[in-house]
Amino acid sequence: MWVYEKKLQYPVRITNTNPQLAKIIMTQYGGPDGELGASVRYLSQRYTMPYAELKGVLTDIGTEELAHLEMVGTIVYQLTRNMTEEDIKKGGYMDYFVDHTAGVYPAAASGTPFSAAALAVKGDTITDLTEDMAAEQKARTTYDNILRFADDPDVRDPIKFLRAREVVHFQRFGEGLRLATDRLDPKNFYAFNPSFDKKPPKM
Amino acid sequence: MNERDSMMRRIKSIDFAMWELHIFLDTHPNDTEALALHEKYSKRRDALVAEYEQRFGMLGMKNITGENRWQWVNDPWPWDITQEVENNVGL
Numbered sequence: 423m424w425v426y427e428k429k430l431q432y433p434v435r436i437t438n439t440n441p442q443l444a445k446i447i448m449t450q451y452g453g454p455d456g457e458l459g460a461s462v463r464y465l466s467q468r469y470t471m472p473y474a475e476l477k478g479v480l481t482d483i484g485t486e487e488l489a490h491l492e493m494v495g496t497i498v499y500q501l502t503r504n505m506t507e508e509d510i511k512k513g514g515y516m517d518y519f520v521d522h523t524a525g526v527y528p529a530a531a532s533g534t535p536f537s538a539a540a541l542a543v544k545g546d547t548i549t550d551l552t553e554d555m556a557a558e559q560k561a562r563t564t565y566d567n568i569l570r571f572a573d574d575p576d577v578r579d580p581i582k583f584l585r586a587r588e589v590v591h592f593q594r595f596g597e598g599l600r601l602a603t604d605r606l607d608p609k610n611f612y613a614f615n616p617s618f619d620k621k622p623p624k625m
Numbered sequence: 626m627n628e629r630d631s632m633m634r635r636i637k638s639i640d641f642a643m644w645e646l647h648i649f650l651d652t653h654p655n656d657t658e659a660l661a662l663h664e665k666y667s668k669r670r671d672a673l674v675a676e677y678e679q680r681f682g683m684l685g686m687k688n689i690t691g692e693n694r695w696q697w698v699n700d701p702w703p704w705d706i707t708q709e710v711e712n713n714v715g716l
Contacts, residue, residue, distance in 0.1 A: 428684055429633060430703045431641065437706070478651040486644070496704040590645070597652035 424485070431489040432583045436500040436576045441513035443572055444501035445531060448518075450568070450584070451494045452528025454540035455560040461487035463541040463557060467550045472616040473605065476547070479598045480554075483591050490584055495526045497580060546615045551599040555592055562588035629681050630707055636677060636684075639670045 450456045464484030471477050502515075502524050510519050517533060528536035542553050565585035572578050603611050607622060614622045626634070646663040653659060678684055682696035701707050 425686065428697075428703060429637060431644075432637065433634065434704075435706055475651055475654065479648065482648050482651055486648070492703065499704050500706070590648075594648055594652055601652060 424488075430493055430496060431486070432493060432580055434493055434496045434500060434580045436497065436574065438501075438574055438576065439503075439505045439509055440501050440574065440577075441505050441509055441515035441518075443574070443577060444498045445513070445515060445518060446568055446571060447494060447501070447577070447581070448498050448526075448529060449531035450561070450564060451491065451498060451526065452536035453530035453534075453564070454537075455557065455564050456528070456530075456536070457487045457491040457494055457561075458528050458536055459538075459541045460484075460557060460561060461491060462538065463543065464554065466541075466543045467554070470545050470617040471550070472547060473602060475601050476551070476598050479594055483594065486587070486591075490587065493580055493584065497577065498526050501577070545617055547602050547617050548599065548611060548615075550617075551595055551602060554595045555599070558588045558592035558595065562592070627707065632673070632677050632681070636670070636673050639666055639673065642666055643670065 452458055461484050464480040464487065468477050468480035468484065471480060505513070505515070505524065510516055518527075518529075521527075530536075541557070542550075544550055544553065562585055565581055565588065568581055569578060569585070572581060602616070606616065607613055643663060643666045646659050646666070650656065650659055650663065674684060682699050
């Protein structure tokens with residue numbers, strides 16, 4: 423189960439309206455490497471993870487991603503809450519606006535709605551943890567790309583925080599992968615999938 | 626920054642430090658230094674949250690202040706900008 427706390431993980435306070443920026447940041451809400459996909463990926467992979475530390479890491483990071491989803495939603499909301507029809511036209515926000523008005527909807531920067539096809543649950547410990555490390559780097563790259571276009575310091579500050587979290591999570595998953603391989607056959611990590619095979623093959 | 630925001634900032638800082646230790650401990654469960662630090666921050670947090678809830682209303686599950694109203698549904702919500710919400714009271 424989960425319990426909600428009535429606060430953001432890191433403060434977001436944006437006063438300047440900017441729908442153009444909202445449109446690209448939205449991709450971390452519902453895009454292919456966004457926070458929603460990250461959360462669902464980790465929380466789904468954890469069921470078949472064989473070791474307690476890995477169940478912990480996936481549960482906790484999957485939970486933190488929900489807090490990041492809330493931060494990204496807040497950024498998008500604050501960037502668009504006071505926009506005028508003129509702002510919408512100038513910011514190229516009409517396509518989004520006709521479908522969702524000023525609502526916050528999980529879509530990619532291109533407008534494609536959120537798709538679970540962008541995440542993977544393979545049911546193999548090494549495969550899934552490697553996927554998770556890549557996912558953190560993809561999210562880090564996306565935040566780096568957002569920072570190329572975001573010039574408002576009120577926006578850059580929480581985006582930089584989110585970017586730094588991707589780096590920390592990458593580290594934690596790397597440690598998780600090491601904990602897993604330490605328990606496998608060092609001559610062939612892939613001979614046995616601890617998520618499925620009940621006992622190692624005879625040598 | 627008003628007093629409510631500045632207290633919230635202190636709670637957020639301590640929560641963040643605790644969370645960072647929490648996920649570090651997931652992959653280093655026998656690190657006694659990190660365990661002790663987590664315990665220390667946890668005590669400090671309890672005191673801060675109690676004070677905040679007493680003055681500004683619910684953060685979690687327990688209705689602390691006022692017996693005549695369910696404080697949870699009071700503004701601000703996390704995505705609101707506090708000052709603006711305060712200016713809108715009564716709308």
